[in-house]
Every structure is written in structure tokens, then in C-alpha cells.
Amino acid sequence: MTRKRFDDLGCSVACALNEVGDWWSLLVIKQAMLGTRRFVDFQHGLGIAKNILCDRLARLVDNGVLARVNAGEHGTRYEYRLTDKGRDLFTVVVALRQWSERWNGNRDDMQLVDRVTGASIAPVVVRNAEGETLTVRDVSFVGKDGQPLERAG
């Protein structure tokens, strides 16, 4: 029984989860955002098994999230670097970090700050076209025909 595919579910979120929705992928991406590029550094930084790391790196490369570049030095043959698509997941990673810190407390060894000012960054929020903050209650899901669907409560 193969795992269910999410990319034909008619949902962009499902499509995204099909690419980076397993247990390790987002952690690999977060580690890459920390500056990690080499296989062994991912392995030691995350404590992930080598075969799983191989599989995840290959899948992320296939999906265009990481790029594998040859940088041979002392047996080091490859570097895994974030692509533009991978760097664009920054918003997701930060939103997830902040959510976890808000509800589970800061269990992180490190903090995310503005590189030039050193100040902590603002909470990631959803805004409308005018820049006003929106919650899930302020939005509506409409079909392709413009028909509004049910809403959350």
C-alpha cells in the first residue's frame, strides 16, 4: 500500500506537503538556512540516519529546493545549497518557529535576529491588500467560480 499522494488532491497545501511535508525535510531546510551545506554536517546537526538523509537530500534536489554542486575537497564531493525556491520557504520556517515559541515556549538553543540591527524579528502575520492583519475568521474560501465555500469557526 503506497503512501497517499497529495499532489492530486486539488489543494496547494497538499501539494506543498507532498514536497516538504515529511518529518525530516523541513528540518533539513532549516539546517540549510543555518548555513549547513555538507552531508556530514546535516547528519551531525540533525542526528538523522545516513540513508534517510540521502533520500531526503535527493528528493529535495529533485523538487528544486536544494541544488547539489560539486565542490570536491578531501573526499567532499558535493555541497547542498538552497535554491531560490528553497530560500522562499523562509516564511514557512519562521512562522512555524514563532508558533512553537508562542505555544510551547522557547525550546531553541538559538534566536533569530535582524542581521544589521540585532533586534528580534516581528511576528509573521497574514495581511490583506491594505496591510491589515487577518485571522482565519477574516478570510473566505471561494471556488474558482467565485462561489464562497464554508468557513471556519
Place this chain on the structure above:
Amino acid sequence: MTRKRFDDLGCSVACALNEVGDWWSLLVIKQAMLGTRRFVDFQHGLGIAKNILCDRLARLVDNGVLARVNAGEHGTRYEYRLTDKGRDLFTVVVALRQWSERWNGNRDDMQLVDRVTGASIAPVVVRNAEGETLTVRDVSFVGKDGQPLERAG
């Protein structure tokens, strides 16, 4: 061999993924944000197996993301509603949606709009304290002691 725990990895992202990081949880939450509350509606809306749905709903309730309230009508004994903690994942879901649409095209049957204006919402971005947009290159990861760590490239 038990699956690796992420909550003692010294990383808030890992801690969050430990709660909502499996294949189905975020889809269940997204479905709940669409207004789905009943077991059968989750099942039909997502095409998920009943035992997996049971497990995910129970786990999300344990983690305080969903609340199970008794609303007995014709054998319908429970409703699963988002808590404040669950609703706060709105940012993550929207960021993931937008990322998928930017890089894989809109494969969604529905669109997210401002409920009152009907206009589509703005892209979710990371901002500093002054409200300026930040990319992953504009931030720094510092340890608890204030020491800066490596950065992405």
C-alpha cells in the same frame, strides 16, 4: 526502532514538527480552517483512512490544537473545533499555500480572499521590528549567549 523524537532536539521548529509535522496533520488543520468539524467530513474531504484520522485527531486534541466537543445529534457525538493554538497555525498554512502557488502553480480548487473586500490577500513575509521585509540572508542566528552562529548562503 521508535521514530525519532523532535521535541528534545533544541529547536523550536523541530518541536513544532513533532506536533503537526506528519503527512496528514496540517491537512486536517487546513480542512478545519475550511469549516469542517465532523469526523465523516474530514474523512470525505481528505480521503484519509479512518484509523489514521482517528489517530491524528486524537493527537491534535492531545496537543491542544483541536478541541473535541460533544454535540450529539443522530449518532454524531463529537465535533472537532480549532482552538486558539490551532487557529494560530493560520500563518503557517497560508505561507505554505502561497509558496506552493508561487513555485508549482495554483493547483487549488479554491482561493483565499478577504471576507469583507473579496480581494486576494497579500503575500506573507518576514519583517523586522521596523516593518521592513527580511529574507534569510538578512537574519542572523545567535545563541543564547548572544554569540552569532553560521549563516545561510
Place this chain on the structure above:
DNA sequence: TTGATTTGGTTTCTTAATGCAACCTTTTCC
């Protein structure tokens, strides 16, 4: 040039998770 070392990766095996179908229990409607 030889040999140890490092990096990245594969193989093997055990355990856990997933998907599907069938069955069970309680409640409501008629």
C-alpha cells in the same frame, strides 16, 4: 607510491507507520 582518512552513499535487517477493509458500539430517527 602506498596507505590511512574523510566524505558520501548503499545494503541489510528490525521496527514502526500507513492504507484498506471489515467489524463493533452507541445514538437517533421512524
Place this chain on the structure above:
DNA sequence: GGAAAAGGTTGCATTAAGAAACCAAATCAA
């Protein structure tokens, strides 16, 4: 009371995850 519906459990087959051992290419030290 009986059918139906909602929510859930159980059993089984398949797949993924985790750990350790093994491998191959490149590099460095001698």
C-alpha cells in the same frame, strides 16, 4: 424495536524509518 448513521477499533499487507555494517572515490601524509 429495527434500520441507519456517526465514530471508532481490529487485522492484515505494504511501505517507511532507524541503526549498523559495508563500499567506493578522492585526498592527504608519508
